[in-house]
Amino acid sequence: MYKLCDHLSDDEIKKLKAKKKEKMSRRVLLELMGVRRDTYKRVRGAIRRK
Known part of the structure; x- marks a missing residue:
């Protein structure tokens, strides 16, 4: 099975994971x-x- 993380470096994977954890306010x-x-x-x- 093809996975994107197979072609990324460790640094790029860490950056992607950090972005996922970003929280936004309800507003x-x-x-x-x-x-x-x-x-x-x-x-x-x-x-x-109106």
Whole structure:
């Protein structure tokens, strides 16, 4: 079975593992998903913020 880690050096593997452990706050995650973004609606041809 082909594995990516077979072709990486030990230093590269350590860097990848370190990135996986990075924690993000709930607020940052919601912002990335676009939950707190403004929503727009068309009213009589004009676009208004809801």
